[in-house]
Amino acid sequence: MTDAAQIAPEARSPERAVRKGDHVFLVDGSSYIFRAYHALPPLTRKSDGLPIGAVAGFCNMLWRLLRDSVAGEKPTHLAVVFDKSATTFRNALYDEYKSHRPEPPEDLRPQFRLIRDAVRAFDIPCVEQDGFEADDIIATYARVACEAGATTTIVASDKDLMQLVGNGVTMYDTMKEKRIGRDEVVEKFGVQPEKVVEVQALIGDPIDNVPGVPGIGVKTAAQLIAEFGDLETLLSRAHEIKQPKRREALIENAEKARLSRKLVLLDKHVPLDRPIDTIGVHDPDPKRLVSFLKAMEFNAVTRRVCEAYGLEASAIDADPDLAAPGAGTSWHGVTGFTPVQAESEAPAAGRGSRSAAMGAPQTRAGTYKGAENTVAPQAAAPADASGPTPGHKAGEVAARMRAIPFQLSAYETVRTLERLDAWIAEAYDLGLVAFDTETTSLDAMQAELVGFSLCTAPGKACYIPVGHKGEGKGDLFGGADLLPDQLALADVLARLKPLLEDKGVLKVAQNFKYDWMVLCRHGIHVAPADDTMLLSYVLDAGRANHGMDALAESVLGHQSIQFGHVAGSGKSFIGFARVAIDKATEYAAEDADVTFRLWQVLKARLPAEGMTTAYETLERPLSTVLGRMEQRGISIDRQMLSRLSGEFAQKMAGLEAEIHVLAGEPFNLGSPKQLGDILFGKMGLPGAKKTATGAWSTSAGVLDDLAEQGHALPARILEWRQLSKLKSTYTDALPSYVHKETHRVHTCFSMASTTTGRLSSSEPNIQNIPIRTEEGRKIRAAFVSAPGTKLISADYSQIELRVLAHVADIPQLRRAFAEGIDIHALTASEMFGVPVEGMDPMVRRRAKAINFGIIYGISAFGLANQLGIPREEAGAYIKKYFERFPGIRDYMEETKRFARSNGFVTTIFGRKAHYPQINSKNPQERAFMERAAINAPIQGSAADIIRRAMVRMEPALEKARVSAKMLLQVHDELVFEVPDEQIEKAIPVIRRVMEEAPHPAVQLSVPLQVDARAAHNWDEAH
Template sequence: MPKSSPKTSAKADTKAAAETKPAAPAAAKPVAAKAAGKGDHIFLVDGSGYIFRAYHALPPLNRKSDGLQVNAVLGFCNMLWKLLRDMPADNRPTHLAIVFDKSEVTFRNKIYPEYKAHRPPAPDDLIPQFALIREAVRAFDLPCLEQGGFEADDLIATYARQASERGATTTIVSSDKDLMQLVNDKVMMYDTMKDRRIGVPEVIEKFGVPPEKVVEVQALAGDSTDNVPGVPGIGIKTAAQLIVEYGDLEQLLFRATEIKQPKRRAALIENAEKARISRQLVLLDDNVKLDVPLDDLAVHEPDARKLIAFLKAMEFTTLTRRVADCSQIDPANVDADASNSSGARAGGDAAKARSSEASGDLFTAPAATATGGDKGDKGASLKGAPISLATAREEALRKLPVDRTKYQAIKTLKELNGFIARIHDAGHVAIELKANSIDPMQADFCGIALALAPNEACYVPLAHKQSGGGAGLFDAGLAPDQVKHEDAIEALRPVLESPGILKIGFDVKFAAVMLAQHGITLRNIDDAKLISYVLDAGRGSNELDSLAERWFGHAMLKESELLGSGKGKITFDQVPIDKAAALSAEGADVALRVWRVLKPRLVAEHMTTVYETLERPLVSVLARMERRGISIDRQVLSRLSGDFAQTAARVEAEIQEIAGEPVNVGSPKQIGDILFGKMGLSGGTKTKTGAWSTTAQVLDDLAEQGHDLPKKILEWRQVSKLKSTYTDALPTYVNPQTHRVHTTYALAATTTGRLSSNEPNLQNIPVRTEDGRKIRRAFIATPGHKLVSADYSQIELRLLAEIADIPVLKQAFRDGLDIHAMTASEMFGVPIKGMPSEIRRRAKAINFGIIYGISAFGLANQLGIAREEASAYIKKYFERFPGIRAYMDETRDFCRSHGYVTTLFGRKMHYPDIKASNASVRAFNERAAINARLQGTAADIIRRAMTRVEDALAAKKLSAQMLLQVHDELIFEVPDAEVEATLPVVQHVMQDAPFPAVNLSVPLHVDARAANNWDEAH
């Protein structure tokens, strides 16, 4: 079956394995077979898949003695070591084997000769490593399994079936989609490279059907890589829809004539036999007559000396040291395996490995020590996983205080290269970039902090200035003993761009944008801030200093104390290197600690899918959007600024006249004194300072009572804010290099998952006022392009109908009715045809108001009616749609019991104050929780759309670029010639975004338009 990308023929693998060395036994000899049964845990490693993943994960690595490339061997060995050492005590294998493909020709080629016929050959520098990887497995004393005529997946399927029948559980170490058909309550998959477990929910997320239906979907969709034909024109999504509707492939083919779409119907009828053949090709054979019985896979004590001998022959110094330390063997007393050493690959007797010390237990890590490092989360203290792992790590790290004296300031390229070598060995690093500006588009690097383990961190200064000195010619103003900026970037490039080295950070998007500005694409990241956000949104701050205090009781250094404030504030490049090193390395260190504690909780609390599908993929998407920016028309803004100034002056004069005295309209105190002191208006309240409150709510209430002065004050405030916040400020945000405005998005800023925009904030431009729409006209397309606005129509109302299960609303959306007119007709008994606009307006206000928990008072103000009448409307609404009241009650009660609510996609939003003693605080949290399920689900949907739309456009060879996201709206810049082709692609992706994780019964609708500016496109 297909393996990890890139797809490569197994022929070279088999040939190399056969020619390089005489065939070895199929499996290592166990000390004693152990009958697998209930309580046992069988691990089956998809060896063939991991060969290619290891090869592509690491940069080229040559053995120094003979130049042989061994990067895939090292990656494979690291994976095995991690698997054996890092699994928690209650999740370690009782039986384990590594399974490979033995030959290119299997029974599937007899069914379909073209099966896998188009796979490219293996890379030349990988072919010699195939045999060495099998030798590595044997050096680990693990069964190395392969059988002619069958693929590794068939062997894995057979072992998994046998284990399940005996009551044992199975973990398949692979990410191969073809193995997902085996997942059930006793069989799961584990991707070690992403530390991701794949169970039934993850399979449904990928295929849209449960595991037992995966082969039906694959039979229809086919697989171009393996040359599985499938049915032309049917992809995974469509296949899943068909299987969900018809049950299985045979039933679908039998009823193919019922398919409404002509092309789809014809394709199914004409290609029925291909679909049946495809099912045979993708269905795994779980009845293979196994050469090695399941019981013979029992884990036994390995020969550590044999493993050390092999690793020394490969010249893997760091891994040799780790194995030696764990087994308490001096590697100097073990000779390198002569059969695998330089010049001896054709054969020869292995040298005798000698050691007077007993071999250690590779499967049981040593007890935790005071020195920290990776040992802090291992040992006998680990009683369970994964939540116990998080607890154990937290306890260990609380006992291991942050020690800034251990941080290193790296001042030479040689030192940096030494640290980089350690990063390659570790396979992960925490990073933190320090810059001289908060704008990543215009900032310059000051330095880079790196951390490998608690208290093992460094800071690489790049551009710190001499204290008290200005810059002169040829960097004369730079402080001495710094690595050259260009040298450091090039040295770190392979690490930062490597898909095989995990980069851990905190708010990684800033680093991604900055690095992209220097031509570096940051790959394979984990963001500790986003993990915290996924787990604890609403429980407290997700900022690093708060998390350090919460989890470790540690108070971090404050950057503000180094930079100062006011006129004396400096930039980070002016901070002395020693102080910068302490603060920056601490940031990387603490980020790594937070990550170590929180990462296991994703699995324990079933939040991995939320993080992997809704958070982490969006980092790179938003980074690209931020770098693209959007053009503005300064002349439009200049004219608007003048108009707003005139309007503000006119309104201010009217305010002075009504007040009967000079007044500073921008002074809340003076306004309050006039309204409640001089004029004696009722309803005034005072703030803690003793001044009258003049908030917008207070002024709105007074205006509703018919008073002119508060109306004028509100008008003045609105136009003044538009002028200062947008028409005056936006031109100052234009980047001098790109001549565009680049906003910054925050992923972890709201409890519900909505993004926020700042510097400048483009999400708060009012769209329901004429003045606000005028500002949007200043956002323009570049010549030869159009702006396309794609907006979800009434998405939260649709989700209300879905989640609350309101049949009449669901049917109205399916029928494409005017939902506000329909609601008015249902409530007031007025026919939709010829309905007065006022009646529809009232229904619209109620529809949207209900979502946000509007009160009778609020609805009365909005509609200009009596509170009693508004109360009657709301009562009648709930009577007509009782499911909405039930939904609100159920949501409120659930949140009171659990402290959180969830979206349809599993995002948790916490409202701990929902049981507050203060009635107003409690009521606010109740309304927020009720709305959060709708707003949060809508936010998840547009996030899913954003992560998919770029690939969809690229697949159609369209060059549209996504520029902005504003709540339920996406804005693209599209070449004029591609507008017509782009609109349906964007609409399709956005409308299908929930699929396959969630199948909505209410259709989503996306309005998409193209124009020269944002307002016209909306």
């Protein structure tokens, strides 16, 4: 019999009477589950993909309570209290009570029972009773402790428990490491704890569907209770209220207020199934605890427990009832589900950690509908939980969101601080709010705020105008005077800042990076957040448009208001600041409403499609990293660019004269029609193609083909076009992007613009500057470091070939990379039978072209053009290549087969790239999709690796006390600005983070290599 089997199913705490001087800790477990879930990155058990993130956070919190202390105090008595059922005595009073709550996330459901198992494994009383909420049980324990002369700490931040504060009872907000006493209650409610129920009865609670009195907010309620003493006195004298609307509201809703008081008043006399004397603190049975932790595969906590009790973990078996039945078993029974494994266990609770104990959202206990009634408390969590699959549940959520109508007239324009406070309070209670900013510009570094929108439920949204202006003369954004009846921007920012920065409230936005940057300029650092654009991107890259309007239509079946319909377009554009506030409310509040609903649908799809880890590790954390990079910008040398513009103009003039001579007549080089007439009409060159309009095609591909055939005119046209593009796009345009305040250029990085996960940049595009031409290198040289610093360019060496060697399992390539052999020389040696030493550079060049061409599915025609050789010879090279490296051919064929069957391919980190047209009947389209599908796992994995490096880079540099600033990302390259005296210290850190970026999720079979150097400009550093 194993150790686990010998352990009793539940140990009972020793009886210890509560007396004066004791300290009773009561943990509101029902709300803590959701805090742990929202605060921690989603974790899955490695052996079977069982979601365990909330369980991990809970275990860390329990270990801290037992072994350390909370706010310098240790408990003598301790219990974790849960809601047992969804129906309580309050439902008998009001059948609509808590009826509007959303379903709990699918990946949280199996964790409810596991958390109860965790509490029992720690030998901590797990208390729950039918017919009563956890808050009522806590209230009763607190009363009994108070009568015995003991002090009580309620480990929670739920506002409903604040009515208990006083007489030796305090609360402890683990998120903020802050005690909540009388002063804090007064700060929140405006009244002493004894009067909190009176205020709550007036304001109601939209989360629990407590009606209250419409139009009464916290401040008004506190004033009324201060004046009249209590609710019943207020209602009996409501006719004395001077304000007509307030008076009428109180008279008409008096019974609702009385009902609300009954609903929010906690029952302090619950007939406790487990007396307080039986919850005394004692050490757990360490073997039983280790058995549970090993079953959950919590290695870090297991190690700490074993160290504390002097145990050998290897001598204790995992609990067989909870351990995974076998590797590869899917926790929800969805065929083919292969979750990306958790990369690390939840951190131990403590100051500054992101454990549930410290960074947990203030989600209301039981915020999700029926959350505590979804499982039997005593049951173990099966690996293949029965019931609706996550995919089915995600479909139900989508149907529910589509079924709720959009009612523009229901959106509220917030014109008073009291109403704003009410919306903020509702967001706190929900632990979730969708938000959006309305501004004067798409440039986050220049945009001015015009308004905010908030949404706390489908169909329930508001708009807060702050910067709308009247009709101005000659001013695009209106006159200098603001329209009346708007809140002051400073007041709104002061109110919103605590909410938007509160770690306990999840903020949801569409294209979050933009809003984050705008608000950063006002001293607000929004966190934590989900981005619906990135949720869509990680789920549907390659098969969907991730813009809000497109998502509203495809996901919600809703045609949203177009920006141009309210702000105008073209010559009729007026800017959002001049949009009438009623129209602005409809547009902005609808945006927040759409965002809230999209989040409900898309978030539910993550676990259903096995994409949670990809989102949490590759997308979500990168937004703010890129935002900071964009904020920093980079310096440019304007004088150098001016000189280059002049130089390019002279070269272009010389080429233009030469072209006119070759053509035999002058013509407009920028006119495709005139050029086509010269090349194919007058000169009769071969390869003529017509466009859809009937004109001759003069695309780059057509001109390349002609130039390869030795025709001078198209070759000169290509040179002229290249110089023209460099001049107009960079040397002429870059100075116009210099910010007037920072005096630097701030590019914009887009995360959801490619199928493979590669970033793109715009305004200006710094990723398309050619590096293999002299002119391109000169432009890079114009990007310079600030005085006293240098630029460090850190570039992955041949990363895509290294990824190919790993995924295709090519022994020769793996060996070459491991031994540091020139990979192109090795390929040439394998193919052409020549020694690596003393190899002809031309032979190596051909091997290099094949190596990189194969990744992109190059054809014999393409390789022939690139190397300037006959197509037959190029075809022979490719054939020989596959003979020498058969694993590459196998990889390509298997990838195409998988893509045809599934419509997507995956990177080594679980990112999906969709190619829905891969089975197209059009041969050209099908071939293009096949080449893209072959390349995507390679390019996408490389993109994922540098994303992972970027997410980890700033913490690593901070830990090493290096003040390097990451400025740019160009595919496989990162650019930093570093003080001169820290160069030598920075480079090793940068290299290490980049080279170890795949770990621990993936151990590549080949080493990564990063080349890094420092210089005063980007070209010299590269």
